[in-house]
Amino acid sequence: MKTIKVGIIGSGGIAAQHAAAYAKLPFVEVTAVADVIPGRAQQFIERQGLDSAAAYESHEALLQQDVDAVSICTPNVSHHRTSVDSLLAGKQVLLEKPMSVTLAEALEMADAARATGNMLSIGFQPRYDPNMKLLQQIVQSGRLGHVYYVETGGGRRRGMPGGTFISKELAGAGAMADIGCYSLDMALNAMGYPRPLTVSAFTTNHFGRNPIYHPEADRFEVEDFGAAMVRFENDVVLQFKISWAMHMDTLGSTMFLGTDAGLKVTPYGSGPWSGVWDGKVGSMTMFHDEFGGHTSTEVPLIHHELNLFYEKVRDFAEAVRDGRPAPIPGEQIVIQQAIIDGVLRSSQERKEVSVELPGNVVALPVVS
The missing domain is CATH 3.40.50.720 (NAD(P)-binding Rossmann-like Domain)
Incomplete structure (x- = not known):
């Protein structure tokens, strides 16, 4: 060997x-x-x-x-x-x-x-969770019909790092790039990484710049919260939100709304540093109509002990x-980077911005 x-x-x-x-x-x-x-x-x-x-x-x-x-x-x-x-x-x-x-x-x-x-x-690494693969399978199976709205993101009640993570010169961005990238990858990978068209976003660092909440407030230069609406080519919109710190227990579940069914997904874990899509899936529930009535189905999760x-x-x-x-x-993750780039530009310019990608940028299939 x-x-x-x-x-x-x-x-x-x-x-x-x-x-x-x-x-x-x-x-x-x-x-x-x-x-x-x-x-x-x-x-x-x-x-x-x-x-x-x-x-x-x-x-x-x-x-x-x-x-x-x-x-x-x-x-x-x-x-x-x-x-x-x-x-x-x-x-x-x-x-x-x-x-x-x-x-x-x-x-x-x-x-x-x-x-x-x-x-x-x-x-x-969250892509290696069998339940993340199951999520992708459900969304791409057509069971939800046309997925027209996706909401994702994560929120820590308190979970702000320090050091290189809060330096604009070394990190480039804060919560959006640090933990938001996990949320984006989960949603975009499930959808097959569609091409984004526009981004309208808002970011703040109210907590990071406050010495009550962060010991390095005087050198905190990146965002600790952000929210964005992203439009895609295939008539889909994505609501993206992320937080390192907030006065709230959660920013909610990830959801995929389709014309035939909806899928609600919760993150794994609990506590002030949880609520971020950097690990396992907590639960999945499908909402659909059967025999003329509303119903919901708990999707059985796959138990595993994988690292x-x-x-x-x-x-x-x-x-x-x-x-x-x-x-x-990386050729696939360029699309995610385009969204994060759009979030930061939109927040700075305080308006919706276009996302320009070369024609050779396509969502490559993942080889497993």
């Missing part, structure tokens, strides 16, 4: 999860770690027990090494440059979400993957080994 040599770029908290997942795969060896902070990569190697790995202080130095693939676990602002450089260096790429900061960056990243033939896979993060890393590593396409192709 061929050994896949992997490099990890960025050695923060999420990188540790990548290292732990790779350690469970007998055909993978982590041979390099890079971090721009001097000494940090070596500390990560020692902490994770990566005896065969060498430390580097730039992704450029790591990319000169004999590695087949890289996990990119850096702050959002560096996703674009690091991914493009990795693809051009002949590496297969697993990139943590969000894909990028701007739409222009995402388009260049997708173009680089297309031009080189190397994979750019984006890290949305979704491990499943994401495993699928990527096996795709590298087997020469398969990217499990979650």
